[in-house]
Amino acid sequence: MTIDEILDSIYFLPDTSKQLLKRHISKVTFKKGHILIHADKIEKSIYFIQKGIVRAYTTAADNQITFWFGKEGDTVISMKSYIQDQKGYEDIELLENSALYELKTDHLKELFNTDIHIANWGRVFAEQELIKTEERLISRQLGTAKERYKQLLKQSPDLIKRVQLGHIASYLGITQVSLSRIRAEKE
Amino acid sequence: MTIDEILDSIYFLPDTSKQLLKRHISKVTFKKGHILIHADKIEKSIYFIQKGIVRAYTTAADNQITFWFGKEGDTVISMKSYIQDQKGYEDIELLENSALYELKTDHLKELFNTDIHIANWGRVFAEQELIKTEERLISRQLGTAKERYKQLLKQSPDLIKRVQLGHIASYLGITQVSLSRIRAEKE
DNA sequence: TTCCATTCTTGACCTTTGTAAAAAAAAATC
DNA sequence: GATTTTTTTTTACAAAGGTCAAGAATGGAA
Numbered sequence: 443m444t445i446d447e448i449l450d451s452i453y454f455l456p457d458t459s460k461q462l463l464k465r466h467i468s469k470v471t472f473k474k475g476h477i478l479i480h481a482d483k484i485e486k487s488i489y490f491i492q493k494g495i496v497r498a499y500t501t502a503a504d505n506q507i508t509f510w511f512g513k514e515g516d517t518v519i520s521m522k523s524y525i526q527d528q529k530g531y532e533d534i535e536l537l538e539n540s541a542l543y544e545l546k547t548d549h550l551k552e553l554f555n556t557d558i559h560i561a562n563w564g565r566v567f568a569e570q571e572l573i574k575t576e577e578r579l580i581s582r583q584l585g586t587a588k589e590r591y592k593q594l595l596k597q598s599p600d601l602i603k604r605v606q607l608g609h610i611a612s613y614l615g616i617t618q619v620s621l622s623r624i625r626a627e628k629e
Numbered sequence: 630m631t632i633d634e635i636l637d638s639i640y641f642l643p644d645t646s647k648q649l650l651k652r653h654i655s656k657v658t659f660k661k662g663h664i665l666i667h668a669d670k671i672e673k674s675i676y677f678i679q680k681g682i683v684r685a686y687t688t689a690a691d692n693q694i695t696f697w698f699g700k701e702g703d704t705v706i707s708m709k710s711y712i713q714d715q716k717g718y719e720d721i722e723l724l725e726n727s728a729l730y731e732l733k734t735d736h737l738k739e740l741f742n743t744d745i746h747i748a749n750w751g752r753v754f755a756e757q758e759l760i761k762t763e764e765r766l767i768s769r770q771l772g773t774a775k776e777r778y779k780q781l782l783k784q785s786p787d788l789i790k791r792v793q794l795g796h797i798a799s800y801l802g803i804t805q806v807s808l809s810r811i812r813a814e815k816e
Numbered sequence: 817t818t819c820c821a822t823t824c825t826t827g828a829c830c831t832t833t834g835t836a837a838a839a840a841a842a843a844a845t846c
Numbered sequence: 847g848a849t850t851t852t853t854t855t856t857t858a859c860a861a862a863g864g865t866c867a868a869g870a871a872t873g874g875a876a
Contacts, residue, residue: 572755583802
């Protein structure tokens with residue numbers, strides 16, 4: 443995905459505004475295993491995934507809980523850093539060698555005050571993320587782990603191929619052993 | 630809480646912009662049991678709670694799952710309606726006789742295109758809701774039901790006094806019977 | 817107050833999921 | 847391609863939470 447496709451998919455910007463925004467975006471690559479977002483840091487950048495897959499997790503009582511996966515076209519962000527200038531909850535780790543577009547948020551926040559189109563881009567960006575987060579919250583509350591696994595299989599079959607089982611089990615809120623049992627059931 | 634306190638707590642608006650916004654806000658009251666937001670409707674208003682308490686729930690397989698409580702100062706909104714002009718997942722019901730401020734969203738969306746301060750108010754509003762939703766998502770993933778109950782007790786002791794147990798159990802993702810047992814344990 | 821309806825608690829029993837450890841399979845490294 | 851290392855599956859047992867049903871407590875309404 444190109445950066446234009448990604449930006450346009452959020453909210454259509456007139457060309458002058460888009461150029462202003464793109465001035466602060468650059469392409470970066472990292473290897474599998476790289477930690478892009480650190481739980482104990484106030485992050486100053488957000489990233490759009492051009493190619494690759496990532497997972498966000500919190501570390502609680504010596505085990506990691508995965509609560510989000512991101513792939514091509516998704517935004518990698520520490521919401522706490524971006525919105526409240528505070529340390530976030532999560533580490534975000536690359537699960538594959540990846541290419542990303544980096545946007546420095548200091549510059550973005552200045553543009554919010556001077557360019558109404560970019561302010562609305564920022565509004566719609568937050569709104570889209572909100573809808574996605576709400577969806578995850580509700581689907582998590584609904585149905586059994588088995589149903590949620592089947593749902594995930596249908597919605598993101600590639601995810602299950604690209605990500606190891608332990609992370610997916612954690613995401614579904616069950617243990618790897620339980621997920622393995624669910625998969626073993628026929629029908 | 631006054632409407633000015635609520636609006637200012639989201640994002641500070643210059644007086645002219647605030648007056649523009651307030652032109653579309655009016656005060657309404659409803660009785661306990663009133664359904665403010667309907668799952669099968671595209672809602673055209675959002676509400677700020679002046680006095681009262683509400684719950685949002687989805688109906689799945691003949692039982693209701695509560696996934697949010699709102700009280701004084703909170704915003705009652707169908708995100709799907711507001712953001713995507715689509716039917717939402719949830720009914721939102723008043724659990725007490727309540728007073729609210731109603732904001733018609735058609736007018737709000739027009740203002741986003743013409744007033745940069747209001748566009749930024751809308752941005753920050755979505756961002757605040759996003760942070761809250763993310764917090765709920767993560768805390769739901771963390772720890773056992775007992776721990777989450779204790780957490781809720783500490784964070785919102787009034788909620789537990791004002792809301793009946795079944796709703797709270799559903800919110801925590803367990804049955805009323807289990808929650809009752811957790812409460813019965815000493816220590 | 818008394819009665820009725822709703823909400824909360826308790827008990828017996830059952831199902832689902834977790835834990836720990838080992839075996840099997842797959843992937844990575846030499 | 848053989849050998850490590852990592853990941854997934856399987857087994858046995860334990861723990862947490864669910865279901866059903868009955869009884870106690872609470873709260874309105876007449």
